[in-house]
Amino acid sequence: MSFTVRPGELFGFVGANGAGKTTTMRIVLGVLAADAGSVRLDGREIDAGRRRRIGYMPEERGLYPKMAVGEQLRYLAQLHGLSAADAKASTERWTERLGVADRVGDEVQKLSLGNQQRVQLAAALVHDPDVLVLDEPFSGLDPVAVDVMSEVLRERCDQGAPVVFSSHQLDLVERLCDRVGIVRDGTLVAEGAVEELRSAGNVVVVDAPQAPAGWADGVPGVASARPDGGRTQVTLEPGADDQPLLRAALATGPVHEFARRRSSLTELFREAVA
Numbered sequence: 139m140s141f142t143v144r145p146g147e148l149f150g151f152v153g154a155n156g157a158g159k160t161t162t163m164r165i166v167l168g169v170l171a172a173d174a175g176s177v178r179l180d181g182r183e184i185d186a187g188r189r190r191r192i193g194y195m196p197e198e199r200g201l202y203p204k205m206a207v208g209e210q211l212r213y214l215a216q217l218h219g220l221s222a223a224d225a226k227a228s229t230e231r232w233t234e235r236l237g238v239a240d241r242v243g244d245e246v247q248k249l250s251l252g253n254q255q256r257v258q259l260a261a262a263l264v265h266d267p268d269v270l271v272l273d274e275p276f277s278g279l280d281p282v283a284v285d286v287m288s289e290v291l292r293e294r295c296d297q298g299a300p301v302v303f304s305s306h307q308l309d310l311v312e313r314l315c316d317r318v319g320i321v322r323d324g325t326l327v328a329e330g331a332v333e334e335l336r337s338a339g340n341v342v343v344v345d346a347p348q349a350p351a352g353w354a355d356g357v358p359g360v361a362s363a364r365p366d367g368g369r370t371q372v373t374l375e376p377g378a379d380d381q382p383l384l385r386a387a388l389a390t391g392p393v394h395e396f397a398r399r400r401s402s403l404t405e406l407f408r409e410a411v412a
Contacts, residue, residue, distance in 0.1 A: 140175075141319050141326055143300040148291060150311035150332075151304040152403075153321030154411050159304040160197055161324070163273050166302075167194050179269065190218050193267030197274045197304075199258050201246045207233065207257050208242030211264050218265035225264070232260040237286060251278040259287060263294075270294055272303035276310060288314055312403040320410040328410045335406055340374040341399045342383060348391030357386045369395065 139162055143149040151159050164170040166177050168189050177184045179191075202210055208229055215225035233239045236256040238249075246254055255278050262270060270291070276284055291314065295301050305311050311318060312332055320328040328335060343366065346353070354363035354370060359378030363370055372383060380398070387393045401409075 139321070139324060139326055141329060143302055143317075145298045145300055146295050147300055147316045148295050148314055149300070149302045150315035150318040151302055151321065152306070152308060152311055152318060152407060153304075157321040157411070158324035159321055160273055162321075163194075163271050163302070163304070166271055167192065190265075191268040193262035193265070193270045193272075195258050195262040195270075195272040195275050197277070199246075199254055201254065201258060201261065203247035204245050206243055206245055207238065207249070210246065211242075211257070211260055214261050215264040218267075220265055228264045228266065229260075232263050233257075235286075235290065236260050237283070252280055252283055255279055256283060256287075259290070263290070268299060270299055270301040270303070272301070274305060275303050276305055276307055284310065308403045308407055318403065320407060322411045328406065332403065336400045336403065340376060340378065341401060341405075342372045342374060342380055343369055343395060343397050343399050344372060344383070344387050344393065345369045345395035346387045346390050346393045349387060350390065353390050354383065354386060358382045371399070 139158065151162070153159050161170060165172045168184070168186070179188055182188070211229040211233070212222070212225040215228050216222065220228060229242070230239070233242055236259060238253055238256050238260070241249060241253060246257060249257065255275070259272075259275060262272065275287060279287060288310075291301055291303070315332055317329065317331050318335060319326050340361075344354070345368070347368070349370065354360050354372050359374050359380070359382060361373045361375045363372045374380060374383070384393070384396055387396060
């Protein structure tokens with residue numbers, strides 16, 4: 139497992155349940171010790187002091203359920219080194235920004251799951267971290283809250299912070315992220331800019347109206363072919379040339395369309411983890 143997140147970059151970390159996303163994040167934070175390798179920030183290995191500059195949002199909420207929201211956020215901010223006055227100001231700013239300012243006196247356990255998630259994000263941001271590492275930050279949020287959290291993450295990136303987050307909401311990852319890493323069995327099996335990954339798909343759509351059933355079977359480089367609403371959707375093997383497929387299609391008669399289809403992140407994910 140090896141990857142780099144640059145300053146001001148939003149990096150989506152995706153994979154099936156149990157693939158190793160949370161374990162990786164816990165190693166970054168020092169909650170778990172790596173068997174080998176290192177975690178570096180600005181080229182220097184991270185120690186306890188530098189980890190204080192990371193904002194972490196665990197998948198399982200790490201909040202004290204019977205503690206009031208405002209008291210809890212001020213406490214966590216001071217643990218990260220803020221003065222009491224700065225902790226109070228930061229708590230007010232982030233609870234207002236995330237739409238829970240009217241709940242600062244409530245115990246966390248009395249909040250809805252969505253509002254608990256907002257408070258958890260406030261806890262990750264309250265000390266103005268240099269790096270954000272967020273595990274399933276959009277889980278349980280309504281569309282309005284998703285928009286607010288998306289804006290906050292993009293703002294942090296615009297201010298130069300590297301942001302890593304995991305999510306099973308692949309449409310959201312595709313829309314938000316600059317780059318994506320797909321994890322399978324503890325290994326990064328695909329990584330790159332979203333547009334690069336989508337453009338690298340090996341699917342070709344062919345509209346050859348006179349082509350008989352199975353016309354693409356046996357063509358060099360073809361992994362599979364299936365009918366798709368009057369067309370044929372052909373998946374090529376990695377690195378395969380599409381010209382033999384074009385010649386085979388032309389041999390059946392006129393070809394009205396022959397085009398590479400950009401794969402969605404969901405399709406790339408299914409292919410990578412299969």
